[in-house]
Amino acid sequence: xxxxxxxxxxxxxxxxxxxxxxxxxxxxxxxxxxxxxxxxxxxxxxxxxxxxxxxxxxxxxxxxxxxxxxxxxxxxxxxxxxxxxxxxxxxxxxxxxxxxxxxxxxxxxxxxxxxxxxxxxxxxxxxxxxxxxxxxxxxxxxxxxxxxxxxxxxxxxxxxxxxxxxxxxxxxxxxxxxxxxxxxxxxxxxxxxxxxxxxxxxxxxxxxxxxxxxxxxxxxxxxxxxxxxxxxxxxxxxxxxxxxxxxxxxxxxxxxxxxxxxxxxxxxxxxxxxxxxxxxxxxxxxxxxxx
Numbered sequence: 001x002x003x004x005x006x007x008x009x010x011x012x013x014x015x016x017x018x019x020x021x022x023x024x025x026x027x028x029x030x031x032x033x034x035x036x037x038x039x040x041x042x043x044x045x046x047x048x049x050x051x052x053x054x055x056x057x058x059x060x061x062x063x064x065x066x067x068x069x070x071x072x073x074x075x076x077x078x079x080x081x082x083x084x085x086x087x088x089x090x091x092x093x094x095x096x097x098x099x100x101x102x103x104x105x106x107x108x109x110x111x112x113x114x115x116x117x118x119x120x121x122x123x124x125x126x127x128x129x130x131x132x133x134x135x136x137x138x139x140x141x142x143x144x145x146x147x148x149x150x151x152x153x154x155x156x157x158x159x160x161x162x163x164x165x166x167x168x169x170x171x172x173x174x175x176x177x178x179x180x181x182x183x184x185x186x187x188x189x190x191x192x193x194x195x196x197x198x199x200x201x202x203x204x205x206x207x208x209x210x211x212x213x214x215x216x217x218x219x220x221x222x223x224x225x226x227x228x229x230x231x232x233x234x235x236x237x238x239x240x241x242x243x244x245x246x247x248x249x250x251x252x253x254x255x256x257x258x259x260x261x262x263x264x265x266x267x268x269x270x271x272x273x274x275x276x277x278x279x280x281x282x283x284x285x286x287x288x289x290x291x
Contacts, residue, residue: 004136009258010251015143015212017250018150022205023223024230024242025157026198031236032174033194036086039101042224043108044199048074048206049215050112053123056210063125067149067207074203078196086195105224112217120214128211146208153204154243157197161239170194222266229269233276234285241285 027041051070055061061069085100130141161167172180173190181187213219230249234241249269257265276284 005258006255008137008139009254011137011139012143013251013254014247015147015150015250016254017247018147018154019205019209020223020226020230020250021243021246022150022153022201022208024227024234024246025154025239026201027224027227028231028234028236028239028242029157029170029194029201030086030198031231032239033170034086034191036097037101037228038086038198039098039224040105040108041198041202041227042220042222043105043112044074044077044202044220045206045223046112046217046220047077047108048203049210049219050116050206050217051203052207052210053121053215056123056125057121063127063145063211067204070207071200071204074206075196075200077203078199079192081199082192082195086191109217109221116217118216118218120216122214123211125211140212142211146212149204149208153201157201157239160197166190166193226269229273232273233269233283235283238283238285241283245284 023041023045027038030036030038030041048070051073052066055066055069056063085104125142127141127145132139132141132144159167161171169180169185169190170193172183172185173187177187180190226249227246230246231238231242233249234243234245249272252272253265253268256268
C-alpha cells in the first residue's frame with residue numbers, strides 16, 4: 001500500500017473534517033446556550049457557499065474579501081435570526097423548536113432552488129489551479145486555505161469562550177441561565193452573540209468549501225445531519241468534543257472512501273453514532289456543562 005496515497009487521503013480528510021467541525025461547533029454552541037436544535041443550520045452553510053459564488057462570479061470579488069464578507073454577513077443573519085425567530089422559542093417545547101427550524105430549513109432550501117435552480121456550479125478563483133507539492137503528495141492551495149481558516153476559527157472561538165468576558169458569560173448562561181441572570185449577565189444578549197457566532201461559522205465553512213466542491217441549493221442537507229451525528233458522538237453541547245469528533249470523522253471518511261464505494265462512506269457518521277450511543281450514551285466527551 002502506497003504511503004503517499006494514504007497521506008494524500010489523510011490530508012484531504014483533515015480538510016473536510018475541519019469544515020465539518022466548523023458546522024458542528026456552531027450547531028453545538030447554539031444548542032449549548034439556547035437548548036434549541038437548529039435544523040436550518042445546514043442551509044446557512046449552503047447560503048454561505050452560494051453567497052461566495054455570487055460575490056466571486058458576478059461581482060468579481062477576490063477569494064479573501066469574499067470569505068470575510070460572507071462570514072460577516074452570516075453573523076449578521078444569525079443576529080437577525082435570533083431576534084426574529086429563536087428568541088420566541090425560548091421556553092417553548094422542544095418539539096416546537098424542531099418544527100420551526102425544520103420549516104425554516106425547507107423555506108431556505110426551496111427559495112434557493114427557485115432562485116438558482118438545482119444545477120451544480122463550480123466556483124473559479126485565482127487559486128483554483130495552484131498546488132503545493134510535498135514529495136509525492138500534491139495538495140490544492142484552496143484546501144490549505146480551508147484548513148488554515150478552520151484552524152484560525154477554532155483558535156478564535158477558544159479565545160472568545162475562555163479568555164473574554166462575553167465568552168465566560170456564554171459558558172455561564174449555558175450552565176445555568178437563571179444563575180447567570182442573577183449575577184448581572186444578560187441572557188438575551190449572550191444568546192444573540194452565540195447564534196451570530198454559530199451561523200457565522202457555518203457561513204465561513206460554506207465560503208471555504210465553495211471553491212473546492214460543487215455549489216448547489218441541496219448541499220446543506222447532508223452536512224447538517226452529519227453535524228448532528230458529530231455532536232452526539234462528541235457529546236451534546238461539548239464544542240471541543242464536536243471539533244475532535246468532526247476531524248476524526250473527516251479523516252476516516254477519506255481513508256475509507258479511497259478503497260470503498262461512496263455509499264458506504266456516507267453511512268460512516270451514523271454507524272459511528274449508533275456504536276458510540278450503545279457504548280457511551282453521553283458521547284465520547286461527556287460533560288457536566290454544555291460548553
